[in-house]
Amino acid sequence: MPRSMQLALVAIATLLPWTVLASPRVLNMDFVKARTPRSPLQRRAGTVNTRLSNNDDLQYLANITVGTPPQQFVVQIDTGSSDLWVPSDQSDVCQQDDCSQTGQFDERSSSTFDIGDREPFKIVYGDSSTYAGYLVTDTVAVGDTKLDNATFGLVLASKNTPQGGGGGFTTNGVWGISFENSESEVVEQGASQYTGIVGLMKEQGVISRMAYSLWLNDPDAAAGSILFGGVDTDKFTAPLIGLPIVPQSGSSQVLAMNVEFTSLTINSGGKTLVLQDNVVRSAILDSGTTITVLPTDLATKVLDAFGAVIDPAIPEPLVACNLNNADAQFVYQFGGTSGPKITIPVADLVDPHIEGLQFKDGSDACTLGIEGADIDFLLLGDTFLRSAYVVYDLESKQIALAQAKLNVTTSNVQEITGDSIPGVQTVVPSLALEKPTHTASAILGPQQTAVQTLNPNFNGQLTENAGTASFTGGAQSAASGRSGSGSGNQNAASSQKVPSMALTYAVCGAISFTSILFGSLFILR
Numbered sequence: 001m002p003r004s005m006q007l008a009l010v011a012i013a014t015l016l017p018w019t020v021l022a023s024p025r026v027l028n029m030d031f032v033k034a035r036t037p038r039s040p041l042q043r044r045a046g047t048v049n050t051r052l053s054n055n056d057d058l059q060y061l062a063n064i065t066v067g068t069p070p071q072q073f074v075v076q077i078d079t080g081s082s083d084l085w086v087p088s089d090q091s092d093v094c095q096q097d098d099c100s101q102t103g104q105f106d107e108r109s110s111s112t113f114d115i116g117d118r119e120p121f122k123i124v125y126g127d128s129s130t131y132a133g134y135l136v137t138d139t140v141a142v143g144d145t146k147l148d149n150a151t152f153g154l155v156l157a158s159k160n161t162p163q164g165g166g167g168g169f170t171t172n173g174v175w176g177i178s179f180e181n182s183e184s185e186v187v188e189q190g191a192s193q194y195t196g197i198v199g200l201m202k203e204q205g206v207i208s209r210m211a212y213s214l215w216l217n218d219p220d221a222a223a224g225s226i227l228f229g230g231v232d233t234d235k236f237t238a239p240l241i242g243l244p245i246v247p248q249s250g251s252s253q254v255l256a257m258n259v260e261f262t263s264l265t266i267n268s269g270g271k272t273l274v275l276q277d278n279v280v281r282s283a284i285l286d287s288g289t290t291i292t293v294l295p296t297d298l299a300t301k302v303l304d305a306f307g308a309v310i311d312p313a314i315p316e317p318l319v320a321c322n323l324n325n326a327d328a329q330f331v332y333q334f335g336g337t338s339g340p341k342i343t344i345p346v347a348d349l350v351d352p353h354i355e356g357l358q359f360k361d362g363s364d365a366c367t368l369g370i371e372g373a374d375i376d377f378l379l380l381g382d383t384f385l386r387s388a389y390v391v392y393d394l395e396s397k398q399i400a401l402a403q404a405k406l407n408v409t410t411s412n413v414q415e416i417t418g419d420s421i422p423g424v425q426t427v428v429p430s431l432a433l434e435k436p437t438h439t440a441s442a443i444l445g446p447q448q449t450a451v452q453t454l455n456p457n458f459n460g461q462l463t464e465n466a467g468t469a470s471f472t473g474g475a476q477s478a479a480s481g482r483s484g485s486g487s488g489n490q491n492a493a494s495s496q497k498v499p500s501m502a503l504t505y506a507v508c509g510a511i512s513f514t515s516i517l518f519g520s521l522f523i524l525r
Helices: 090-095 184-188 197-203 296-305 321-325 515-520
Strands: 018-021 026-036 057-066 071-078 084-087 114-124 130-142 143-160 173-176 211-215 225-226 231-233 236-244 258-268 271-276 281-285 292-295 316-321 330-335 341-345 363-369 369-372 377-380 386-391 398-404 412-415 424-427
Touching: 026 231, 071 084, 084 130, 090 143, 114 143, 114 184, 143 197, 211 231, 225 231, 225 321, 236 258, 236 386, 258 296, 271 296, 292 296, 296 369, 316 321, 321 363, 341 398
Parallel strands: 071 173, 084 143, 236 424, 281 377, 292 369
Antiparallel strands: 018 026, 026 057, 026 225, 057 071, 057 130, 084 173, 114 130, 130 143, 211 225, 211 386, 231 412, 236 398, 258 271, 258 281, 258 330, 292 377, 316 363, 330 341, 386 398
């Protein structure tokens, strides 16, 4: 399924509407989708230290203004972090490159700017990209709704930033909308938490409850929406089922949008392939992550099922492009047998965005939006979330899930006013999180036979016999494009099965910005 959307950031600067409804008290924002050369939101240090794709990423971008008079910014929406930050016009990146298309803050031109006590701000993502400056306050506006004395990070210095799109910043700012107790300085330095933008919306009477609904829509659609303070019942297919947000295994604090995942199957041609059943794992729902990252043992089963190949030269797994035509679906279930199920067409995860990519037999190769990592939980990014309608209630620490309706033009908005989310039919209780009985080392290895396999020349039907991937690794660059070596033999020896994950883990250490920051102090009054 081709995804040819190429929205330039300069075009994104044309503001999309924010709508505040007097009754009910909600704020609806349409956001733009854009492909950029790589998203920095691959996870903050301490959550998932996994390097994801270096290829084009699909981002969800919103328009806000900061200061008086207002200065416009394009920021990326991220449910996996909690800080809003924008770059200063005197930042190292904006000094080197033109940040004007997506926003650069000139605090000297804002009559409502306040640097306060010069509290430091630093956030580190899982690819080691780091942004540092100060926590400041000013007026932040979403559409016509102004939020006074909003706290945000004003970035002066950066390190290890991805290249492209407004200098090193991919979007020139990030709007994290997770829990306030997971703000970067709270987690990393033990600082006191501040009231975030969603909290300010409630404090200043824009919404009744710190909650929002996310509807990413079809991957080929130009825009999706986020609804603060409400639920749009026209955007999903019932049932809408609630889940408790729980701490990750080994932690006592709720710091992320983490729910309990219990099963994964692949359905095709009336047959069902069970990849996991009745094993409780943590799953983080994160709009700032482009793809889906699974524990290595589970990812290996998925990749084996589609005859995927790991090529060290390509960050994502490779599959035959004719999977775009597959009548096959992933079905994720959460909270046990009474919990919500989300169905995702396999075709939605097959991406031909690397031009000229072929296997050596001449067949077209595409990337698959699923990767494996040595973790004991799932990181469910955009390739999962765009099939789901997700309601995040920060106050009751609850997430409600339903199957999303795509390309819907009607709306039926209901305000969230109390502990219960409108439209939720039931809330499943928390299960006791337990570590899986299997480990990555028990699954991987040349002696291991693959699970029931889909032929890379996939015709929409599951095969009857277990086998191994028809293509093995060792791809190399060729004049006609990258190509993988293919055995073409579905009964190949197990030693030729999909190799173990060739992922790079980013280890985020301490990064000093002292010289850069002190060189920039003169710009702050």
